[in-house]
Amino acid sequence: MLRVNFIRENKDRILKGLKTRNFKDEDLAIVDKIIALDETRKATQTTLDSSLAEANRFSKEIGNLYKQGKREEADAIKAKVTALKTHQAELSATLNKAQDDLETELLNLPNVPHDSVPPGNTDEDNEVFKAWENDLPVLGNDAQPHWELAKKYDLFDLELGVKITGSGFPLYRKKGAKLQRALINFFLDEADAAGYEEIIPPHLVNEDSARGTGQLPDKEGQMYHATKDDLYLIPTAEVPITNMFRGDILAEKDFPIKVTGYTPCFRREAGSYGAHVRGLNRVHQFDKVEIVRIEHPDRSYAALEDMLKHVEGLLEKLELPYRILRLCGGDLGFTSALTFDFEVYSAAQKRWLEVSSVSNFETFQTNRLKLRYRDENGKTKLAHSLNGSALALARIVAALLENNQTPEGIVIPEALRPYTKFDIIS
RNA sequence: GGAGAGUUGGCCGAGUGGCUUAAGGCGCACGCUUGGAAAGCGUGUAUACUCCAAAAGGGUAUCAAGGGUUCGAAUCCCUUACUCUCCGCCA
The missing domain is CATH 3.30.930.10 (Bira Bifunctional Protein; Domain 2)
Known part of the structure; x- marks a missing residue:
């Protein structure tokens, strides 16, 4: 399996390699598909991470408020966290799907042939x-x-x-x-x-x-x-x-x-x-x-x-x-x-x-x-x-x-x- | 196959819901000290993803794995794997 970053940085080399392996033109689209899936994955990851960070901060605050006996304030924040969690569930579903799809595509991508590999079919x-x-x-x-x-x-x-x-x-x-x-x-x-x-x-x-x-x-x-x-x-x-x-x-x-x-x-x-x-x-x-x-x-x-x-x-x-x-x-x-x-x-x-x-x-x-x-x-x-x-x-x-x-x-x-x-x- | 007990960082090991940002120790690296070394003292010490042009610095996740409860889980619950002890079977 090739690394996504390697694919991003060496797109031309990958395409050349796939041609050596006799990939048809329409099948070369896999490379762009992988990069696109990775974009989705990264964007979703970033959004999810910042939402999780926010929820973590809130939770810590709730703990402190309870200790100070400020039960009502704590409960108000709890409601906020609950709202965040709904959103997080959606994000993590999107993230998982992007990761699974990405993995599937990556598993379908063969290794890049060495430069010395001659062309040929059989x-x-x-x-x-x-x-x-x-x-x-x-x-x-x-x-x-x-x-x-x-x-x-x-x-x-x-x-x-x-x-x-x-x-x-x-x-x-x-x-x-x-x-x-x-x-x-x-x-x-x-x-x-x-x-x-x-x-x-x-x-x-x-x-x-x-x-x-x-x-x-x-x-x-x-x-x-x-x-x-x-x-x-x-x-x-x-x-x-x-x-x-x-x-x-x-x-x-x-x-x-x-x-x-x-x-x-x-x-x-x-x-x-x-x-x-x-x-x-x-x-x-x-x-x-x-x-x-x-x-x-x-x-x-x-x-x-x-x-x-x-x-x-x-x-x-x-x-x-x-x-x-x-x-x-x-x-x-x-x-x-x-x-x-x-x-x-x-x-x-x-x-x-x-x-x-x-x-x-x-x-x-x-x-x-x-x-x-x-x-x-x-x-x-x-x-x-x-x-x-x-x-x-x-x-x-x-x-x-x-x-x-x-x-x-x-x-x-x-x-x-x-x-x-x-x-x-x- | 049956019964029981376990699994925490490179290693040992503490930890029964928020003071854990995983204590303490060992190891390792660097520095101080030394004629040199040891001892001592100090500092640092994971992985992955990600934010940032980069560096510096952030964020997220990871306490066997996966799922659940909760505002919050190493800690509670479920499932699986593995390890150990005893029993059974056995080269």
């Missing part, structure tokens, strides 16, 4: 920020997609997942289960070595948390909702981790804040179907190690670069062909200012699979979260928040299985062997 318009310079792996004609390999080596069982839960809930077994555990530990160790504090957060969050990072109301349909207790299953560790700092006022010396955590992620993915969702390409539950940073605004883009380097390092150690995309205006998430997606090449499917998304949200999340810091003048300012997958497992597994298949079995990359304690799946 994922096909994303800019290849860093291409894979080497040759892509070419497998023989007998190469199998990961869902076939999983059957061959008994690595995961989708039918059993269906029996236990439903489609999209894979059950990993044997070396498939061990591979999952190995990857999680590998990713966590790498994040730890890069200075991230490891935490294990709750896997269900309350409504305030879901709102804080922007899952509500934007992506309500994406989350599993435990209605009896009004809790949400987390779609990513970003939600509990970033909300650790909700409402905090940090000191400058607290920066940088770097936190990592492994969690399962639950996503409803309503409406998904077809060949692209086969196997592990798109599932309702997957494992992910997330990295989150809370940064000083001056250093958030340096932090973003640092995070890209970290994710690149992981993919290089896993020896997977990857490329980095800079998301275009049409594909950029609602809350993000700048997002880089990482894709690994799945040689058997002959397509790129998204395995990581690294974003700078600037103050969009921290405004909702009320996550601030005190600057050198003692003034509170909004911090910047960033996060990235480092990494999401299911598709990494898919690519590893496919790319590393040999007649002898699936070869485990060198860096992962200390974790799997086996070199090959055969």
Whole structure:
């Protein structure tokens, strides 16, 4: 959520940003609407405040008059206060409505894209920020997609997942289960070595948390909702981790804040179907190690670069062909200012699979979260928040299985062997 | 799940309707003092919104959250959340 004052002061920038996100001309009116609602809110607030001040003065006077035994004078003033209160009730109804309307409109306004965000409508318009310079792996004609390999080596069982839960809930077994555990530990160790504090957060969050990072109301349909207790299953560790700092006022010396955590992620993915969702390409539950940073605004883009380097390092150690995309205006998430997606090449499917998304949200999340810091003048300012997958497992597994298949079995990359304690799946 | 007791500023803690502009203490910051430090003394010490061109200075709201009673609520009433104790269930 953007601040109203920011919108007032940067109207042209906002409009330009909305155009990058392909807003139609008639939809740009939202900006003026927000400013108008805020005018109403301010004017009403001022009137109400002075009326309240008057009533407060009267009340104090009544107390004094009673003490002096001047009951009649006190009663006369009481009547005045009663009259004021009727007016105040109206004003506060107007104020509440203006605030609610303003909030609703603000929730509909996405983040301002960074200047480097390219124009475009769909994922096909994303800019290849860093291409894979080497040759892509070419497998023989007998190469199998990961869902076939999983059957061959008994690595995961989708039918059993269906029996236990439903489609999209894979059950990993044997070396498939061990591979999952190995990857999680590998990713966590790498994040730890890069200075991230490891935490294990709750896997269900309350409504305030879901709102804080922007899952509500934007992506309500994406989350599993435990209605009896009004809790949400987390779609990513970003939600509990970033909300650790909700409402905090940090000191400058607290920066940088770097936190990592492994969690399962639950996503409803309503409406998904077809060949692209086969196997592990798109599932309702997957494992992910997330990295989150809370940064000083001056250093958030340096932090973003640092995070890209970290994710690149992981993919290089896993020896997977990857490329980095800079998301275009049409594909950029609602809350993000700048997002880089990482894709690994799945040689058997002959397509790129998204395995990581690294974003700078600037103050969009921290405004909702009320996550601030005190600057050198003692003034509170909004911090910047960033996060990235480092990494999401299911598709990494898919690519590893496919790319590393040999007649002898699936070869485990060198860096992962200390974790799997086996070199090959055969 | 049942019964009871609680929730006050960064922290501890007083506060049973107007003397609260939330006492007192701790912490923190600055100053005085000191060769330097400690102690001591003094001053200051929340957040949000808002008024003012700005600064200075005002106003409003906030004592877990929301609602109510009252001219007036930290204080009385209702609802919810959370914490603690005991019981039940339980890895």
